[in-house]
Each structure stands twice: as C-alpha cells, then as structure tokens.
Amino acid sequence: MQKLNDIEDINKEKYDFVTKIKPAYQTGKGIDRELIEEISRVKKEPEWMKNIRLKALEVFLSKPIPKWGPDISEINFDEITYYIKPEDRKANDWNEVPDEIKNTFEKLGVPEMERKYLAGSVAQLESEGVYSKIKKQWADKGVVFMDMDSALQQYPEIIKEHFGKIVPPSDNKFAALNTAVWSGGSFLYIPKGVKMELPVQAYFRMNGEMEGQFERTLIIAEEGASVHYIEGCTAPTYSKYSLHAAVVEVYAKKDSKVRYTSVQNWSDNIINLPTKRAWVEENAKMEWVQGSLGSKITMTYPSSILRGEWASTSNLNVALATGNVWKDNGAKVVHAAPNTSSKVVAKSISGQGGMSVYRGLLRINKGAYNSKASVQCDALILDDHSKSNTYPHNEILDESASFSHEASVGKISEEQVNYLMSRGIREEDARSLIVLGFLDDVLKEIPLEYSLEFNKLIKLEMSKMGAVG
Amino acid sequence: MAENYLDIKNLNVEINGKEILKDVSIRVKSGEIHALMGPNGTGKSTLAHSVMGNPKYKIKGGEIILNGKKMNDLQIHERAREGIFLAFQEPVSVQGLRFINYLRTAYTSLHPQEKLEYKKFLDEVKELLNFFGLDNSFIDRGLNDGLSGGEKKRMEALQMLILKPKFIILDEIDSGLDVDALRIVSKAIQKAKENGAGIIIITHYQRILDYIKPDFVHVLIDGKIAESGNGELAKIIEERGYEYYKGEINAKIE
Numbered sequence: 001m002q003k004l005n006d007i008e009d010i011n012k013e014k015y016d017f018v019t020k021i022k023p024a025y026q027t028g029k030g031i032d033r034e035l036i037e038e039i040s041r042v043k044k045e046p047e048w049m050k051n052i053r054l055k056a057l058e059v060f061l062s063k064p065i066p067k068w069g070p071d072i073s074e075i076n077f078d079e080i081t082y083y084i085k086p087e088d089r090k091a092n093d094w095n096e097v098p099d100e101i102k103n104t105f106e107k108l109g110v111p112e113m114e115r116k117y118l119a120g121s122v123a124q125l126e127s128e129g130v131y132s133k134i135k136k137q138w139a140d141k142g143v144v145f146m147d148m149d150s151a152l153q154q155y156p157e158i159i160k161e162h163f164g165k166i167v168p169p170s171d172n173k174f175a176a177l178n179t180a181v182w183s184g185g186s187f188l189y190i191p192k193g194v195k196m197e198l199p200v201q202a203y204f205r206m207n208g209e210m211e212g213q214f215e216r217t218l219i220i221a222e223e224g225a226s227v228h229y230i231e232g233c234t235a236p237t238y239s240k241y242s243l244h245a246a247v248v249e250v251y252a253k254k255d256s257k258v259r260y261t262s263v264q265n266w267s268d269n270i271i272n273l274p275t276k277r278a279w280v281e282e283n284a285k286m287e288w289v290q291g292s293l294g295s296k297i298t299m300t301y302p303s304s305i306l307r308g309e310w311a312s313t314s315n316l317n318v319a320l321a322t323g324n325v326w327k328d329n330g331a332k333v334v335h336a337a338p339n340t341s342s343k344v345v346a347k348s349i350s351g352q353g354g355m356s357v358y359r360g361l362l363r364i365n366k367g368a369y370n371s372k373a374s375v376q377c378d379a380l381i382l383d384d385h386s387k388s389n390t391y392p393h394n395e396i397l398d399e400s401a402s403f404s405h406e407a408s409v410g411k412i413s414e415e416q417v418n419y420l421m422s423r424g425i426r427e428e429d430a431r432s433l434i435v436l437g438f439l440d441d442v443l444k445e446i447p448l449e450y451s452l453e454f455n456k457l458i459k460l461e462m463s464k465m466g467a468v469g
Numbered sequence: 470m471a472e473n474y475l476d477i478k479n480l481n482v483e484i485n486g487k488e489i490l491k492d493v494s495i496r497v498k499s500g501e502i503h504a505l506m507g508p509n510g511t512g513k514s515t516l517a518h519s520v521m522g523n524p525k526y527k528i529k530g531g532e533i534i535l536n537g538k539k540m541n542d543l544q545i546h547e548r549a550r551e552g553i554f555l556a557f558q559e560p561v562s563v564q565g566l567r568f569i570n571y572l573r574t575a576y577t578s579l580h581p582q583e584k585l586e587y588k589k590f591l592d593e594v595k596e597l598l599n600f601f602g603l604d605n606s607f608i609d610r611g612l613n614d615g616l617s618g619g620e621k622k623r624m625e626a627l628q629m630l631i632l633k634p635k636f637i638i639l640d641e642i643d644s645g646l647d648v649d650a651l652r653i654v655s656k657a658i659q660k661a662k663e664n665g666a667g668i669i670i671i672t673h674y675q676r677i678l679d680y681i682k683p684d685f686v687h688v689l690i691d692g693k694i695a696e697s698g699n700g701e702l703a704k705i706i707e708e709r710g711y712e713y714y715k716g717e718i719n720a721k722i723e
C-alpha cells in the first residue's frame with residue numbers, strides 16, 4: 001500500500017534534466033526580417049506562408065508589451081534564440097529516434113503513455129516535432145495527426161484555408177510573434193463522423209535557456225467528429241528565462257465534440273504565454289481542461305466562440321501558484337448564437353508567496369437568446385504571503401440569457417485539519433487531502449497520469465510548507 | 470485484546486486564557502463504558518478535545534496517560550495512532566475528499582503494519598454502511614459534505630468500528646439520531662466494547678444509556694467532576710436535574 005508520505009519520486013526533478021545534443025540547425029539570437037526569411041527557407045515553405053510570417057512580424061513589432069497582469073518586461077526579444085532544430089529526421093517509430101532524444105521522451109513516459117492509452121502521439125523537442133504517430137486503425141479512417149511543419153508540406157491547402165483565421169496576428173503581441181516565428185506544434189484532422197474513443201497526445205519539451213518555443217497547433221474536427229487531444233509540457237530548470245508562446249486554433253464543426261486537455265508542468269524559469277481559441281459551430285461541444293502546475297509566469301485564457309445555435313463549451317481550470325510564481329489564468333467565452341451554453345470552473349491554489357489570478361471575459365451577444373452561462377472561481381490561499389485575485393468581466397447583452405457568477409476565496413480550516421489528524425493522518429497529509437478535495441471536481445476530468453502528477457505535486461508543496469511553518 | 474487503560478489525571482485545561490477544566494480525573498479500562506454528563510457549557514467537549522490533543526485547548530496541569538505512556542506532548546495524529554478515537558459532536562466536512570479515500574488513508578495511517586487489501590476493506594465498508602442504514606453512494610461522497618446531522622453521526626460510528634481504536638470518546642453521538650438510528654448506533658457501541666475498547670459516552674440523555682449500560686457515570690459541573698457513580702446515577706440525574714449540584718457547589722463556596 002502506497003503511503004501518502006512517500007514523496008521520494010514526486011520531485012519536479014523527474015523533468016529536470018538536459019538532453020545533450022548538438023542541434024542540427026539553429027538561428028542566431030534576436031528577431032528581424034532576416035530571421036523570418038531564414039526560418040521559412042530552412043523549412044522550405046510555400047511563399048504564402050512566408051508572407052503571413054512577415055506580415056505578422058510587422059504586427060509584433062508594432063504592439064507594445066501588455067502592461068496589465070504580471071510583469072513580463074524582463075523578456076528581451078534580442079536575446080532569445082527563436083529556432084532550434086534538434087534533429088534532421090522526423091520519425092514515426094521510436095526505434096528510429098536518435099538515442100539521446102528517445103531517452104528523453106522515455107524518461108518523460110511518452111512512449112509508455114502511447115502504448116497504454118493513446119490513439120496517436122506527437123513529440124516535440126525545442127522547435128521541431130521529432131516523432132509522430134497515428135495508429136493504423138485511425139489512419140485508415142482518415143485521421144491525420146502529425147507535426148505542423150510536416151502537415152504544411154503534405155496538406156498545404158487545408159492549412160492555408162484554416163491557418164490564422166481564428167487567432168489572427170492582430171489578436172495580441174504574442175500571437176503575432178508566434179505567427180511570425182512559429183515552428184512545430186501539431187496538426188490534427190478528424191474526418192466527418194469519425195469518433196475517436198482514445199485520446200491523442202502532443203508532448204512539448206524545451207531543453208535550453210533564453211530560447212523560445214513557438215508551436216502552432218491546428219485542430220479540425222469535421223461534422224459529427226469527436227476527439228480528445230492532450231497536451232503535456234515540461235522543461236529543465238535554468239536560472240534565466242525561456243519563452244513559450246504557442247497558438248492553438250480549434251475548429252469544432254457542426255455536431256462535433258472536442259476536448260482539449262492541457263497539463264503544463266514547465267520549470268519555474270518559463271514564461272508561458274499561449275493563445276488558444278476555438279470556433280464552435282452548431283450543436284458542437286468544446287471542452288477546455290487546463291492543469292497549470294509549473295512555469296514562472298503563465299497568462300492563458302482559452303477561448304470559445306460559440307458561433308452556431310446549441311453550441312456549448314466548458315472550461316475547467318486548475319492552477320497551482322506556489323513560490324515566486326504568477327498564474328494569470330482564465331477563460332473567454334462569446335455567445336454569438338441562440339441557445340448556446342457555457343460553463344467555466346476555475347480553481348486556484350496560492351502558497352509561499354504565489355499569486356493566482358482569474359481573468360475572464362464572458363459575453364452574450366444581443367440576439368443570442370436563451371443562452372446560459374455560469375462562471376465559478378474558487379481560490380484557496382495557503383498562507384499570508386500569497387494572493388489571489390479575480391477579474392471577471394461580463395457583458396450580458398441579451399435579456400433572455402441566464403447567467404450566474406460565483407466566486408470564493410478561502411483558507412484551509414484548522415478544524416478540518418484537526419479532524420483529519422484525529423483519524424491518524426499527519427498534518428501535511430491532512431492539508432494535501434483538503435487541497436486535493438478542493439480541486440477534485442476539476443482533477444477528476446484530467447487523465448489519470450496527469451492527475452497523479454497533481455497529487456504528487458500538491459503533496460510535495462505541502463511537505464515544503466510543513467518544513468517552513 | 471490485552472487490557473488497556475486510559476488515565477485522565479487531574480486535568481486542568483484553558484481555552485483562550487479561560488480556565489475550563491479543573492482537576493478532572495477519569496480512568497477508563499478496556500471494555501468499560503463511562504458516561505459523562507453535565508449541563509451545556511461545562512466542558513465535556515473540552516475534555517474530549519483535550520484528550521484528542523487539539524492544540525487550542527491548553528493543558529495547564531495534569532496528565533493523560535495511555536498504558537503508561539504520557540500523551541500530553543503528542544500531536545493529534547500521534548494520539549490517534551496510540552489508539553484514541555474521538556467521534557465529534559460536530560464533525561466537519563471536507564468538500565471533494567471522497568470518503569473512501571479518506572478512510573483508507575486513515576486506516577493505513579493508524580495500522581501501518583497491516584497490509585490493507587482494498588477490495589476486502591471496501592466490502593467491509595459497504596457492509597457497515599448497510600448496517601447503519603446508509604446506501605453505497607456514501608462511499609464516494611465528499612467527507613461529511615452535505616450529510617444530514619443524523620447521517621454524520623452514523624458515519625462517525627462507522628469509523629469508530631472500522632478504525633479499531635483502543636479508546637473511544639463519543640461526543641453526543643446520540644444527538645440528532647432518530648429512534649431506529651439510535652438503536653443501531655448503540656449496537657455499534659456495544660460491538661466496540663466487545664472488541665475490547667474502553668468508551669466514554671458524552672450525553673445529555675438517559676435514552677442511549679438504556680441501550681448501553683454504563684459501568685460508570687461522571688457528572689461534570691463547571692469544569693469539575695461533581696460526582697461519579699455507577700449506572701444508576703444517570704437515572705437519578707435525569708430525575709433531579711443539575712440544579713442539585715449547583716446548590717451543592719454554591720453551598721461549598723459559601
């Protein structure tokens with residue numbers, strides 16, 4: 001029987017190792033027109049993509065760094081390496097992946113997860129996908145799952161039609177940056193009516209410091225299709241920062257169902273600024289499940305634009321902000337059609353000086369009649385040094401809409417701790433159980449491998465706090 | 470089970486600087502049932518929490534000894550591991566902490582030397598739920614979350630049985646129970662006694678003591694044991710009320 005206090009194997013150290021490889025190619029530091037042209041040339045891209053990149057560069061340069069939220073002024077765009085290609089080959093079989101890289105993903109448990117429960121898997125190191133695989137059963141049904149660069153070579157028409165439409169470069173500075181220098185990411189296409197019972201997973205690994213990872217993900221679920229996409233992210237710890245700025249665009253077409261689960265456990269030098277958005281058409285369902293364990297700063301507000309009647313979305317979010325960390329998490333929902341519904345549940349934990357923020361935008365457009373929306377944000381603050389804030393912004397423009405907003409901020413009650421201790425449970429374990437209970441309604445939606453990760457991490461944080469207090 | 474004893478000796482307890490318990494002594498042996506009675510606010514729950522080790526209750530004098538080992542400086546969970554169990558007057562709830570996960574953690578914490586077979590454990594829990602008239606849905610519910618007063622008390626009694634403590638303090642386990650539930654919980658207490666536990670029942674009512682005959686009855690008035698006697702004392706108290714003691718104490722003071 002595993003005991004709660006067995007915390008040997010729960011360190012973030014599991015992820016804290018560097019892959020020793022000499023990159024096959026890498027650009028110099030800093031960003032300008034030449035860099036964009038170089039990336040596009042190395043990737044042998046079509047001309048139109050290069051033009052999209054160059055336009056996005058203009059937008060990026062013209063936009064100031066956001067002044068609201070956490071302080072990200074330390075990012076120096078001249079110091080970052082934007083493109084690192086670890087390896088020339090892209091494999092579809094782990095045996096063809098060079099040993100050092102294969103070992104990396106083995107340590108992270110990626111091939112094992114693939115064997116156990118995935119329909120497909122993409123693995124990215126630094127700027128490029130190094131491995132991708134979709135099991136035959138699904139490939140035969142027309143499902144495509146591969147790294148985005150390969151997809152651009154193999155399905156240029158589909159990419160051209162969908163790229164940058166949901167998240168245009170003008171959306172924000174980091175979406176523009178991503179569009180200019182994007183590399184890697186995953187492309188997932190599920191044909192009409194295909195329901196994937198098993199999830200697919202993309203795993204993003206960063207390896208250095210003062211570098212950027214700018215993956216670009218495009219998911220297209222055709223009419224009646226359903227899929228669960230899982231994303232995992234880790235990196236080794238460095239004293240200097242690295243930047244992760246992804247863009248994710250999801251097309252959930254009529255009657256489709258897409259679940260996007262993201263569990264990031266970035267090391268605490270990573271500044272994580274992804275832009276994720278879905279267009280949800282008639283009677284389609286978009287589910288965002290976000291577990292935010294790591295990083296130094298995260299700003300992420302997955303969005304759903306409910307464009308068709310009866311479209312629905314849910315956004316379940318758990319954020320852990322312990323230590324010198326700022327988690328700025330939230331959700332954005334626009335009800336743009338009648339009878340649409342949305343549900344946002346955000347839970348956060350702050351401790352040891354951590355800051356967690358819920359920032360949300362909910363809009364029910366005029367004419368989106370009979371739409372329903374609910375927002376619930378609960379914060380648990382573990383000590384007096386830590387903080388939590390909520391900035392909900394609600395625009396309910398249709399009178400027939402029903403909308404509810406609930407927010408709570410709490411602490412662990414000593415009565416609860418005493419009660420659990422009276423049943424033989426040590427104080428720090430009691431605190432872990434209470435915290436995990438607080439997170440339960442979101443954690444139970446996260447795949448087991450990752451929710452166990454949460455369990456372990458919470459226990460580790462509690463044991464640290466026990467040592468301090 | 471070898472004979473155990475829990476010795477509460479001349480206990481003086483303060484809460485927020487206010488003296489609540491004054492020289493309280495009770496000695497409980499395994500298999501014995503003690504009833505602790507007394508008016509509201511005299512310190513019965515204070516005694517229970519002090520024995521369990523809640524740090525809010527400051528022990529200013531006296532000792533709590535279990536089988537020769539002093540408990541005073543042990544933390545709550547350590548006392549639990551020595552075999553002390555408290556069924557709370559007002560059990561707290563923990564949202565999202567599934568009962569079975571909690572109970573399993575508690576069990577393995579209390580009995581680390583045993584290898585717990587989950588399936589068997591679960592069956593046992595189900596059987597007990599059934600015994601207490603609760604359905605299986607309670608297994609996965611949040612700990613005490615949304616439970617009615619009577620359901621909480623039954624869950625406390627269930628834990629008393631499954632966690633196999635040596636000494637049990639039941640703080641008004643009978644309050645909020647309907648007649649049938651009272652009978653069932655009384656049976657559970659009887660079982661615990663037969664398993665060799667020593668038990669202190671804190672109660673305001675003779676009702677529960679009709680089912681479980683106490684070997685001793687203690688009357689706590691203003692933080693002091695005003696009288697100790699055998700099972701008959703409970704009935705006498707019910708007839709004459711606590712005013713009797715007030716008079717006596719006042720007489721003494723004068």
Ligand SMILES: Nc1ncnc2c1ncn2[C@@H]1O[C@H](COP(=O)(O)OP(=O)(O)OP(=O)(O)O)[C@@H](O)[C@H]1O
Nearest residue numbers: 484485489507508509510511512513514515516558
């Ligand atoms: N946390 C606290 N802060 C201040 N006073 C307290 C606290 N807890 C208990 N007391 C006081 O200590 C005294 C004894 O309380 P206790 O709960 O032990 O009484 P009791 O005998 O169990 O009463 P009841 O029969 O109503 O349950 C009361 O006067 C109560 O107000």
Ligand SMILES: [Mg+2]
Nearest residue numbers: 513514515558
């Ligand atoms: Mg009481």
